[in-house]
Amino acid sequence: MADLSTTFAGIKSPNPFWLASAPPTNSAYQINKAFEQGWGGAVWKTIGAPVLNVSSRYGGYEYKGNKLVAINNVELISDRPLEVNLREIREVKKLWSGRAVIVSAMVESKPEAWHDVVMKIEDTGADGIELNYGCPHGMSERGMGAAVGQVPEYCTMITEWVTSVASIPVIVKLTPNVTDITKPALAAVQAKADALSLINTINSIIGVDLDNFQLKPNVGGKGSHGGYAGPAVKPVALHMLSAVAQEEAVQRVGLPISGMGGIQTWRDAAEFLLLGATSLQVCTAVMHYGFRIIEDLTEGLSNWLDEKGIKSVGEIIGASVPRVSDFGDFDLSYKVVARIDPETCTNCNLCYIACDEGAHQCIDLTVDGHKIDPASYAGSVKPIPVVREDDCVGCNLCSLVCPVDSCITMLEVDSGRDSITWKELTSQKPEVLNWDEMEKYRREVGIKIH
Amino acid sequence: MDGSKLSLDELKDRFSEIKPALSKREASIEANRCLYCFDAPCIAACPTSIDVPTFIHKISTDNVLGAATTILEANLLAATCSRVCPVEELCEGACVLGTDHKPIEIGRLQRYAMDYLYDRDLMPLTTAPPNGKKVAVIGAGPAGLSCAGELAKLGYQVTVLEKQNLPGGLSTYGIVVMREPIRIALEEVEFVKKLGVEIKTGVEVGKDISAKDLLEQYDAVFIATGMGKVPDLGIPGEDLSGVSEALSFIAETKLAEKEGLERLSKLPVGRRVAVIGAGNTAIDAATIAKRLGADNVTIVYRRSAEEMPAYDFEYEFIKNEGVEFRFLSQPLEILGENGQVSGLRCDKMQLGEPGDDGRHQVSPVPNSEFTLECDQVIKAIGQEKLLELFAAFELELKRGYVKVDETLRSSNPQVFAGGDCIRAGGLAMTVTATEDGKIAAKSIHNWLLETTS
Ligand SMILES: Cc1cc2nc3c(=O)[nH]c(=O)nc-3n(C[C@H](O)[C@H](O)[C@H](O)COP(=O)(O)OP(=O)(O)OC[C@H]3O[C@@H](n4cnc5c(N)ncnc54)[C@H](O)[C@@H]3O)c2cc1C
Ligand SMILES: Cc1cc2nc3c(=O)[nH]c(=O)nc-3n(C[C@H](O)[C@H](O)[C@H](O)COP(=O)(O)O)c2cc1C
Ligand code: SF4
Numbered sequence: 001m002a003d004l005s006t007t008f009a010g011i012k013s014p015n016p017f018w019l020a021s022a023p024p025t026n027s028a029y030q031i032n033k034a035f036e037q038g039w040g041g042a043v044w045k046t047i048g049a050p051v052l053n054v055s056s057r058y059g060g061y062e063y064k065g066n067k068l069v070a071i072n073n074v075e076l077i078s079d080r081p082l083e084v085n086l087r088e089i090r091e092v093k094k095l096w097s098g099r100a101v102i103v104s105a106m107v108e109s110k111p112e113a114w115h116d117v118v119m120k121i122e123d124t125g126a127d128g129i130e131l132n133y134g135c136p137h138g139m140s141e142r143g144m145g146a147a148v149g150q151v152p153e154y155c156t157m158i159t160e161w162v163t164s165v166a167s168i169p170v171i172v173k174l175t176p177n178v179t180d181i182t183k184p185a186l187a188a189v190q191a192k193a194d195a196l197s198l199i200n201t202i203n204s205i206i207g208v209d210l211d212n213f214q215l216k217p218n219v220g221g222k223g224s225h226g227g228y229a230g231p232a233v234k235p236v237a238l239h240m241l242s243a244v245a246q247e248e249a250v251q252r253v254g255l256p257i258s259g260m261g262g263i264q265t266w267r268d269a270a271e272f273l274l275l276g277a278t279s280l281q282v283c284t285a286v287m288h289y290g291f292r293i294i295e296d297l298t299e300g301l302s303n304w305l306d307e308k309g310i311k312s313v314g315e316i317i318g319a320s321v322p323r324v325s326d327f328g329d330f331d332l333s334y335k336v337v338a339r340i341d342p343e344t345c346t347n348c349n350l351c352y353i354a355c356d357e358g359a360h361q362c363i364d365l366t367v368d369g370h371k372i373d374p375a376s377y378a379g380s381v382k383p384i385p386v387v388r389e390d391d392c393v394g395c396n397l398c399s400l401v402c403p404v405d406s407c408i409t410m411l412e413v414d415s416g417r418d419s420i421t422w423k424e425l426t427s428q429k430p431e432v433l434n435w436d437e438m439e440k441y442r443r444e445v446g447i448k449i450h
Numbered sequence: 451m452d453g454s455k456l457s458l459d460e461l462k463d464r465f466s467e468i469k470p471a472l473s474k475r476e477a478s479i480e481a482n483r484c485l486y487c488f489d490a491p492c493i494a495a496c497p498t499s500i501d502v503p504t505f506i507h508k509i510s511t512d513n514v515l516g517a518a519t520t521i522l523e524a525n526l527l528a529a530t531c532s533r534v535c536p537v538e539e540l541c542e543g544a545c546v547l548g549t550d551h552k553p554i555e556i557g558r559l560q561r562y563a564m565d566y567l568y569d570r571d572l573m574p575l576t577t578a579p580p581n582g583k584k585v586a587v588i589g590a591g592p593a594g595l596s597c598a599g600e601l602a603k604l605g606y607q608v609t610v611l612e613k614q615n616l617p618g619g620l621s622t623y624g625i626v627v628m629r630e631p632i633r634i635a636l637e638e639v640e641f642v643k644k645l646g647v648e649i650k651t652g653v654e655v656g657k658d659i660s661a662k663d664l665l666e667q668y669d670a671v672f673i674a675t676g677m678g679k680v681p682d683l684g685i686p687g688e689d690l691s692g693v694s695e696a697l698s699f700i701a702e703t704k705l706a707e708k709e710g711l712e713r714l715s716k717l718p719v720g721r722r723v724a725v726i727g728a729g730n731t732a733i734d735a736a737t738i739a740k741r742l743g744a745d746n747v748t749i750v751y752r753r754s755a756e757e758m759p760a761y762d763f764e765y766e767f768i769k770n771e772g773v774e775f776r777f778l779s780q781p782l783e784i785l786g787e788n789g790q791v792s793g794l795r796c797d798k799m800q801l802g803e804p805g806d807d808g809r810h811q812v813s814p815v816p817n818s819e820f821t822l823e824c825d826q827v828i829k830a831i832g833q834e835k836l837l838e839l840f841a842a843f844e845l846e847l848k849r850g851y852v853k854v855d856e857t858l859r860s861s862n863p864q865v866f867a868g869g870d871c872i873r874a875g876g877l878a879m880t881v882t883a884t885e886d887g888k889i890a891a892k893s894i895h896n897w898l899l900e901t902t903s
Contacts, residue, residue, distance in 0.1 A: 265510075266511055266513060267511060267512065289488075289507075290488060292488075293507070295504065295516075296504070296507055296511055296513055296516060299508075299513060299516040299519070300508065300512075300513030300516055303515045304513075404475070405473070405474060405475045
């Protein structure tokens with residue numbers, strides 16, 4: 001059993017799994033229940049400015065019969081009175097000294113307001129504060145949430161208001177609704193934040209009701225962009241996480257990152273860890289299935305680490321970050337080609353049509369080794385798809401659409417060319433930026449474009 | 451009677467597991483179809499209360515070892531159960547998807563998880579340090595193994611005494627090869643042994659060691675002896691060559707398959723076979739006879755189709771196998787020629803008033819005798835109770851079964867009992883026997899804790 005215990009900016013938890021600040025962390029009742037089931041920590045539903053929520057708040061993205069591939073919401077921060085939240089936070093922390101209890105906060109953009117809420121939070125005994133610079137709706141219009149997170153200068157300013165008075169770790173939660181996530185991240189670093197967390201929800205409209213043209217969710221005939229979260233956002237979150245984890249300024253001060261956005265299984269969790277997350281937060285998956293998923297999250301992660309012979313979760317944090325590279329550093333001579341195993345092929349021909357119409361026309365349908373034209377072929381023998389490996393550009397598409405496990409493999413082959421990157425090529429031969437020279441270069445080294 | 455006339459390939463087809471194993475992708479798709487219900491009805495429908503949604507969720511995330519662990523925590527004989535449980539009546543029958551879609555294939559997913567574990571020889575369970583107490587278990591069938599394994603987990607020194615050469619009880623000797631090959635039953639036994647259980651085969655309690663000695667040498671005894679052999683019909687002709695009893699007939703195919711198809715092809719089988727009785731055992735024996743290559747197999751039953759103890763799906767299955775039925779037919783004599791079976795003389799029966807058990811009384815139709823031509827007769831009219839053994843422990847009985855309270859304790863406070871030896875007919879299943887083992891282990895543990903503290 002691998003060691004899953006985690007220390008994040010000095011905050012200890014028995015495993016890296018925390019509940020994200022959201023409906024599942026709305027009350028002591030819920031967090032007590034979650035801790036009983038093994039959650040390592042919880043970030044309290046954002047407290048702060050007074051709000052009024054609307055009714056009809058969430059929309060679900062159902063894809064091909066799978067419910068809740070993603071959720072979107074127009075919910076605000078906690079609508080329970082501040083005092084009630086503070087009292088319950090204190091109770092929870094007292095009961096669960098070994099678990100991470102973090103409080104998410106968002107108040108008006110005034111130093112006094114922030115100072116005040118920091119003091120109140122510290123008074124509860126909580127382990128840390130998370131600054132919610134992410135809420136993309138409702139709060140941003142009032143100059144809070146994403147309105148802060150999208151402007152690096154505001155981000156620095158407010159973070160400084162907090163770090164200058166806080167004695168417990170300060171985590172800045174970033175909004176993904178920016179073109180370059182590293183900008184607000186660096187702003188937080190500059191303001192001496194102790195840690196970062198990401199991503200908050202993504203601006204989205206989940207859909208339109210075709211019967212009555214109403215937006216989803218529908219609030220009395222109106223709709224709005226809301227925050228998008230859940231399994232579908234994971235690739236976006238992984239990218240933003242790796243971009244921040246790669247930042248030199250972040251690495252230099254060793255700033256830990258709490259990763260979230262689409263974590264549902266231990267496999268997702270492992271990917272976040274490999275790309276640089278030290279702790280992990282979960283919201284939508286719990287909203288869908290309940291706290292009980294923690295059993296598989298911890299056990300699955302631990303079993304996987306055991307299988308790999310890795311003793312503790314700390315050993316894999318950021319292990320894949322050095323592989324995150326620029327396109328310009330890729331080896332242009334690396335080559336893979338697709339190969340279809342005729343034994344396991346079921347003749348669905350999805351690879352054929354994908355390559356023929358969506359890629360590079362390198363798969364033939366064949367009978368007895370002879371290419372046939374599917375439009376005119378009338379024989380009784382089922383044609384078999386075969387890759388013309390010389391023409392295959394190695395784009396992976398056929399293997400991605402193939403429904404049979406390991407039927408199409410991408411084989412590494414020797415291109416016969418010396419390894420070279422785009423950066424090297426264009427510095428050695430800047431002339432290739434001209435088409436004629438490019439063609440000449442291709443002929444020289446033997447690059448054939450099919 | 452000759453050996454099977456079928457080719458080895460044909461035999462292989464006929465004696466392979468009926469439901470094939472799921473591939474990784476099939477398992478993943480099926481597991482992802484599961485709704486992961488909260489407080490799910492499938493859990494309540496499983497006699498051992500396996501946390502079905504949790505283990506299926508774990509398969510869906512490819513935490514298959516975790517899935518197997520969840521299963522084993524509730525049921526140590528889950529590899530057998532996944533193959534032999536009447537899932538239509540249990541977990542899958544309760545699946546909420548059953549109402550408007552297809553229920554989840556819980557049994558096959560469970561098998562997928564257990565195969566994963568056994569293929570890799572993994573041991574996810576931990577055992578407590580030895581507590582110095584000794585328990586004897588009589589019978590290495592599902593009830594005995596389950597109890598022994600659960601007690602070993604708690605730190606007991608457990609010895610299982612088994613009269614047969616191979617452990618496993620009916621999983622080894624009784625359940626047809628197409629549902630469970632011996633290999634699986636024995637793998638499961640090995641797993642229980644790894645928990646620290648000692649199994650002594652070829653030791654019959656009451657013969658090789660007395661009840662009295664056991665009670666003296668062990669702190670507690672668990673009786674899990676199942677049932678005895680199929681009783682005689684009590685009609686003339688039973689000693690003719692070609693007359694056998696269903697359990698030995700099935701056991702021969704199990705042992706033969708273990709040694710290979712070659713051996714299976716040499717098993718003698720009649721051309722025209724009559725099977726007497728209509729319970730699960732009769733159905734199984736008839737299936738085996740048919741699959742070994744008999745031209746015609748007829749089940750002869752004294753009552754009507756409605757009263758058959760077999761499940762509906764078994765009845766459907768066996769009809770598809772091409773087995774014929776003679777309902778309302780009472781065997782009177784097995785006829786022979788040159789010492790070899792040549793036919794079965796029967797009376798036609800008629801239904802009368804329903805009896806105490808709700809089943810109709812039957813009585814012979816006057817002058818209705820007929821003869822069914824056959825060269826093999828297989829008796830499958832239930833199993834005898836092991837009264838001698840129960841008497842040696844001086845146990846109170848209830849209709850021939852050991853009388854127990856809800857903690858599975860018998861009239862002797864030191865003796866507990868479970869499995870087929872406490873339970874009649876339809877409810878006697880591998881999974882109920884397994885649950886009995888669990889309950890008894892808990893009761894023995896609670897009792898020994900009490901008496902020593
Ligand atoms: C033909 C057949 C098919 C079946 N098919 C199914 C099925 O598909 N699904 C299902 O759920 N159930 C099925 N069952 C029922 C299931 O096999 C039993 O309910 C289950 O095996 C009972 O377990 P047990 O441990 O009580 O008894 P058993 O499995 O009978 O084991 C008892 C063990 O005790 C040993 N023993 C007996 N006396 C002594 C003694 N004096 N000393 C030492 N050892 C002794 C026996 O040799 C035996 O190994 C089937 C039964 C039969 C007969
Ligand atoms: C309904 C809902 C309400 C949320 N409320 C908050 C909030 O109050 N404060 C906050 O920082 N994040 C909030 N979030 C964002 C989550 O904390 C988290 O960043 C996001 O959902 C991504 O994780 P997930 O994919 O696991 O859901 C909310 C998300 C949802 C779905
Ligand atoms: S989950 Fe359903 S019942 Fe509960 S608050 Fe939301 S709409 Fe109401």
